[in-house]
Amino acid sequence: MGGGRAVSAPRQPGISYGDVKLSGVEPGYCIDVQQAPERLAVRTIPVSDPGDLVARFPESSGVAWVRHGDGMVGWGETARITLPAGEDRFTAGEKWLRALFEGAQVDDQVAEPGCGLVAFGSFTFDSASDGSVLVVPSTIIGRRGGRSWLTTITPAGAPDPPLPAPVQLAPPLTGPAELRWHDGGLSAPGWERAVAAAVARIQAGHLRKVVLARDLYATACQDIDLRVLLRRLAGRYPDCYTFACADLVGATPELLIRRQDAEISSLVLGGTVPRGRDAAEDARLGAALLASAKELEEHQYAVVGVRSALAARCDRLEVGPGPSLMRFANVQHLGTWITGRLAGAQAGSDHSVLALADALHYTPAVCGTPAEAAMELIRELEGMDRGRYAGPVGWVDARGNGEWGIALRCAEVDGKRARLFAGCGIVAGSDPATELAEAQAKFAPMQFALEA
Numbered sequence: 001m002g003g004g005r006a007v008s009a010p011r012q013p014g015i016s017y018g019d020v021k022l023s024g025v026e027p028g029y030c031i032d033v034q035q036a037p038e039r040l041a042v043r044t045i046p047v048s049d050p051g052d053l054v055a056r057f058p059e060s061s062g063v064a065w066v067r068h069g070d071g072m073v074g075w076g077e078t079a080r081i082t083l084p085a086g087e088d089r090f091t092a093g094e095k096w097l098r099a100l101f102e103g104a105q106v107d108d109q110v111a112e113p114g115c116g117l118v119a120f121g122s123f124t125f126d127s128a129s130d131g132s133v134l135v136v137p138s139t140i141i142g143r144r145g146g147r148s149w150l151t152t153i154t155p156a157g158a159p160d161p162p163l164p165a166p167v168q169l170a171p172p173l174t175g176p177a178e179l180r181w182h183d184g185g186l187s188a189p190g191w192e193r194a195v196a197a198a199v200a201r202i203q204a205g206h207l208r209k210v211v212l213a214r215d216l217y218a219t220a221c222q223d224i225d226l227r228v229l230l231r232r233l234a235g236r237y238p239d240c241y242t243f244a245c246a247d248l249v250g251a252t253p254e255l256l257i258r259r260q261d262a263e264i265s266s267l268v269l270g271g272t273v274p275r276g277r278d279a280a281e282d283a284r285l286g287a288a289l290l291a292s293a294k295e296l297e298e299h300q301y302a303v304v305g306v307r308s309a310l311a312a313r314c315d316r317l318e319v320g321p322g323p324s325l326m327r328f329a330n331v332q333h334l335g336t337w338i339t340g341r342l343a344g345a346q347a348g349s350d351h352s353v354l355a356l357a358d359a360l361h362y363t364p365a366v367c368g369t370p371a372e373a374a375m376e377l378i379r380e381l382e383g384m385d386r387g388r389y390a391g392p393v394g395w396v397d398a399r400g401n402g403e404w405g406i407a408l409r410c411a412e413v414d415g416k417r418a419r420l421f422a423g424c425g426i427v428a429g430s431d432p433a434t435e436l437a438e439a440q441a442k443f444a445p446m447q448f449a450l451e452a
Contacts, residue, residue: 184215250410
């Protein structure tokens with residue numbers, strides 16, 4: 001694992017969790033672990049079409065991964081681990097999961113990717129940041145290709161939860177009220193100055209691209225119900241992957257990696273313009289994006305980064321002939337699909353989709369190039385810790401299949417407060433005012449989810 005690793009954090013001594021050696025965890029360090037049962041009992045059964053998956057949440061928080069109505073939602077926690085900072089946080093998380101997977105008693109009557117024992121996860125962008133999370137929910141409802149299922153995950157020997165309850169519709173929900181907004185680490189003018197400083201470094205030859213992000217806070221008069229945000233995001237942005245994991249919620253357009261057995265795919269996005277007010281303006285903006293040397297340069301860096309990380313792991317890799325225009329509800333992106341087939345041993349369950357996400361992380365799409373120089377500049381100029389923003393988010397099953405996106409267009413919710421994030425790729429031709437406008441457009445999905 002970790003073949004794409006370009007940025008290091010100091011290694012720490014390891015401690016044991018059960019039979020699993022968790023390197024990167026300092027002895028005596030406070031690690032948030034919900035003690036997993038020694039053995040899990042997992043049951044997946046076919047069910048009738050549940051309709052709107054997001055409307056099935058019986059609780060105000062949970063996990064979700066939904067696009068065009070298909071995907072999974074889950075609630076309850078049978079097992080959970082929150083990993084501290086460390087270069088090997090992905091490896092430590094995968095070891096923990098493997099111990100759970102290998103000891104589980106599984107009755108899977110559907111046998112689709114995402115059936116049986118499944119974990120949802122969200123990892124920090126920076127290896128120097130605490131807070132990467134893996135969650136095994138107790139109940140999951142899923143739908144894929146016309147088939148629907150219900151999975152229950154319990155301690156071995158415990159009674160299964162009653163089946164009718166999970167398929168009930170949630171009661172009417174109330175959205176956040178009396179929102180107050182304030183800046184995060186940098187004000188808008190302060191962030192423009194950071195962009196100008198980054199452009200100067202690039203023009204001086206220190207690096208070729210860096211992605212700079214900013215944060216924004218919203219505070220409501222009562223606790224924010226994640227279900228409201230998920231419903232609004234899934235309804236407004238069906239082409240994105242609407243996700244939730246450990247109070248991080250969003251709708252990302254960017255698929256970092258999908259694995260189904262030996263077949264893999266990745267959607268690389270880079271280069272952005274807003275949507276037009278009418279069809280004519282929309283077409284004009286899209287054509288300008290496709291013709292922009294600056295935006296094409298930014299996109300190509302991202303494509304090369306993903307292609308390089310996957311090439312050594314595949315015996316077949318196909319890259320789209322050139323970027324195409326991808327339209328979402330609020331912005332247009334340049335997009336390139338990369339597909340391939342894992343080679344030999346790489347196709348085994350020991351090389352899961354989580355290991356691939358680890359190898360791909362710090363892509364130029366969210367960090368920059370070269371990655372080491374870009375990360376140093378991010379730490380210097382952003383004035384904040386990104387947390388799990390721009391890190392991998394998604395799910396993995398016991399066969400190593402799954403889907404992981406990049407946590408973009410998202411917010412971290414803590415009671416009455418939501419912290420929103422947006423970032424832009426900066427290259428030599430970037431203009432600070434234009435980049436600020438792009439960042440404002442990228443805040444729009446979560447602002448809509450909070451204010452609609």
